[in-house]
Amino acid sequence: MPESVPVRCPACRRAHRYTAPSYPCACGAPVTPPLDPDAVPVPVGHRAWREEWVTVRCGRCGCDGEWPRPELGCPCGTVLRIPVTGPRTSAPAAPAAPPGRPAFRSVPIRTVRDAVTAAVLYLRRLGHEDIHRADRHPPAGIGLAGRGVLAQVDPSARPATLRDVECLWLTAMTESARCLYFSLAGYAEDARARADALGVPLFLLDLAGVPQPVNGPADALDALGPDGGA
Known part of the structure; x- marks a missing residue:
């Protein structure tokens, strides 16, 4: 409890x-x-x-x-x-669930921090446990990084642009990492077309905190896990 x-x-x-x-x-x-x-x-x-x-x-x-x-x-x-004690073990849970990835458990998005948390939870569901704030600041939103992965969380009220998608892809290329984009306001048409061409998964964050895939690479990643977008 x-x-x-x-x-x-x-x-x-x-x-x-x-x-x-x-x-x-x-x-x-x-x-x-x-x-x-x-x-x-x-x-x-x-x-x-x-x-x-x-x-x-x-x-x-x-x-x-x-x-x-x-x-x-x-x-x-x-x-x-709210103060917390030192790191400790959480209460034991029920027996393990059936094989496969666990169902995504969302957090309602009310703040920028909630949007970042939703993206972190999704990345962890894909198997990326070491997610942290990226060293490089993206042109829009907040950058997240983990071993072999970069993600951009855009909590603004404007759709993500072509430049936003290309900058994320170029940064990921220089670091030999895959990349994902999370947006609260969606994507411009040319940004979606460019993401499809580059293989960048695009996700729309709804207010319930559930990332919704909005292009082919995102559908593949959501369905098959990290290897699905390769």
């Missing part, structure tokens, strides 16, 4: 009850960040990518995963970072 702790906002003194979210491990088991009931929540000021994640060990397969650090938004406008 997910952990729950009382939280009091230090800005307005309003009392809350926070329940830790569960995330799907690559094996399909739910993992939950370990909350520290004795620590005091801290308002979020300056954000740093490395501080946005917490390590949790899966109780079923024993793998360590990086998941979003728990946060609570108070109605007064203060965002509180």
Whole structure:
């Protein structure tokens, strides 16, 4: 059962009850960040990518995963970072699911951070466990990288452009990696045509946080896993 702790906002003194979210491990088991009931929540000021994640060990397969650090938004406008204990094993889950990739478990998209989390979850479902912020900044959105893969998450309200797709492909070529593009607003027609020609999988992130394939390379990758887009 997910952990729950009382939280009091230090800005307005309003009392809350926070329940830790569960995330799907690559094996399909739910993992939950370990909350520290004795620590005091801290308002979020300056954000740093490395501080946005917490390590949790899966109780079923024993793998360590990086998941979003728990946060609570108070109605007064203060965002509180909920303290967690050190990395530990998540509660054991039910027996293993049938063979094959686990079903994708989405997170509703309300913020840019949610969009990035949805992309990370999808990449992990494809077998990329070491996803982190890319060293190179893309011309639009947020870059993610892992061993042999680059991804771009575009949370803007404009469709991704031809230049966006080509820049991602060129960067992936220089690093000998495959690439994927995730967009909230879709793609311009010429961007989709160019992605088809280059073999770049394009995904549309709906507000439920489920990446929807919108071209042939994305359909192949979604259906067959990492080897399907080769």
